[in-house]
Amino acid sequence: MLRKLAKMSYVTRVLKVDPTAIHFSPTAHIDGALPTFSDPKTHENLLEAAKIIRDTDGVVGFPTETVYGLGGSSLNDKSVLNIYHAKNRPSDNPLISHVSSIDQLNRKIFGVDSGSPLRNIPAIYHSLVSEMWPGPLTILLPVPRNGTLSSLTTAEQPTFAVRIPSHPVARALIALSDTPIAAPSANTSTRPSPTSASHVFHDLNGRIPLILDGGSCKVGLESTVVDGLVSPPLLLRPGGFTWEQIKKMGGAQWSNCKVENKKAVESGEKVRTPGMKYKHYSPTAKVVLFVPTHQERSRESRLDNVIDIINRKASGSKKFAVLTGSFFPSGMIKDDRCVIRSMGESMLKIQSNLFALLREMDEAEEVDMIFVEGVTENAEGLAIMNRLRKAASNEVISF
Structure with missing residues (x-):
């Protein structure tokens, strides 16, 4: 309360x-x-x-x-x-x-x-x-x-x-x-x-x-939170340092560091760090997250499926956005209502630009739905996807 x-x-x-x-x-x-x-x-x-x-x-x-x-x-x-x-x-x-x-x-x-x-x-x-x-x-x-x-x-x-x-x-x-x-x-x-x-x-x-x-922030996502008071030690919130860096720089005691992977927290449950319990990182617009998976299908087939999903879900939108990474092409959606922005092709660029672009879509572009290309959950991608999953709530689609 x-x-x-x-x-x-x-x-x-x-x-x-x-x-x-x-x-x-x-x-x-x-x-x-x-x-x-x-x-x-x-x-x-x-x-x-x-x-x-x-x-x-x-x-x-x-x-x-x-x-x-x-x-x-x-x-x-x-x-x-x-x-x-x-x-x-x-x-x-x-x-x-x-x-x-x-x-x-x-x-x-x-x-x-x-x-x-x-x-x-x-x-x-x-x-x-x-x-x-x-x-x-x-x-x-x-x-x-x-x-x-x-x-x-x-x-x-x-x-x-x-x-x-x-x-x-x-x-x-x-x-x-x-x-x-x-x-x-x-x-x-x-x-x-x-x-x-x-x-x-x-x-x-x-x-x-x-x-x-003092100008724009360089990292763009919150700090990494770790708990060394438990065994094995835990990465509670991925952030500016990666899980791989924690394990490497922490020495032998951190080689078996686990990642807190709890998807939900009960209403009366206490949490040890910010960002675990309540809805976070969400623009006013509805966010739909596309999560890359290892598939045998061709790139063209996967993109066709994504485009079909976007066109169907955005059919009632006044204005919608697509935030792209390295897989979605800039001209993938042919619709005057669509705003397309690149988050960057490297993990560091995406990490730095993510929150600013979510805000821009809300505040400047006034879109009502945002489709986001997800990334693989390694290195900086773990923190990026942590934030995007929270922003998208249950609107997560594999492609």
């Missing part, structure tokens, strides 16, 4: 920041050294956003390397409630806490400021974080008994999710506020995640005071 807060409205401001003007030392993600700035305006705007995070119950939209986040203090119940309220997000859906350094994790969440930097991170994670932090990797840690973390970030579970983002704006915001930031994607709940400041403004204008505009 969403816990109730008094409704608040804002004049939402968008402040430009230049990621290239923010500079960190090579060890800042460990020792917490503050960044330097080559652009005074970027520094000024970041300090304003940091003040909101540190000194108020407010929340801020900001870029990460994955998607734009909606951030509030992980240590402040009211800030966390304001995140849920702005997104209209159920409060039994946990949030990831973002820190700027391992030093900040130790001081601000575990409440200790001496000893080995990795003393609060179980050994099974050491290889992963040394290779993948800062970056799109989220790990689960036990909630400290006497820690300061708001229980609302964990959905009252014994673990919490944490990562160090690599985007300079995100790192600088967290470092300047010296506050762990709880941050789901900065969109209305269930909508495709935002990869630009304009996406955030479209969804949350009037609901939050400030958005930091």
Whole structure:
């Protein structure tokens, strides 16, 4: 259930920041050294956003390397409630806490400021974080008994999710506020995640005071979430790092890492990470996903079948879209109502473009049905198909 807060409205401001003007030392993600700035305006705007995070119950939209986040203090119940309220997000859906350094994790969440930097991170994670932090990797840690973390970030579970983002704006915001930031994607709940400041403004204008505009996000999908506290370890949510990379960089303990493949979660069941329980990543338009399978039929025969299905399902549409990858040709549908867009031919391009194209079809093209060419579920394809299956709900067709 969403816990109730008094409704608040804002004049939402968008402040430009230049990621290239923010500079960190090579060890800042460990020792917490503050960044330097080559652009005074970027520094000024970041300090304003940091003040909101540190000194108020407010929340801020900001870029990460994955998607734009909606951030509030992980240590402040009211800030966390304001995140849920702005997104209209159920409060039994946990949030990831973002820190700027391992030093900040130790001081601000575990409440200790001496000893080995990795003393609060179980050994099974050491290889992963040394290779993948800062970056799109989220790990689960036990909630400290006497820690300061708001229980609302964990959905009252014994673990919490944490990562160090690599985007300079995100790192600088967290470092300047010296506050762990709880941050789901900065969109209305269930909508495709935002990869630009304009996406955030479209969804949350009037609901939050400030958005930091640092340009488009590079990765385009949320972080990978892993649980090393169980045996065998689990990949709970595929994302910016692939399952193959986790197994390779994690060492022997991660060689048997399993992928959480639960298709549905019961209404009363608790989940350990965002993105597992509720409808996610969906545009307003209905999404139909085509899933490639190993078939003996010719390419022409398979395409003819896809075209027949699209023409039949779109017969009552005012306007529909086809998002293509490497298999569907650009001119496959001859219909004036059809908008065709390429997501890209490489997995990385598709991953980066996916959410933006789903939003474009909704917001700019005003289509009522979107047909999407799926990809094979290896490497980056696992995360891509995870998002597309959720966006399409039960509308999945093999071809």
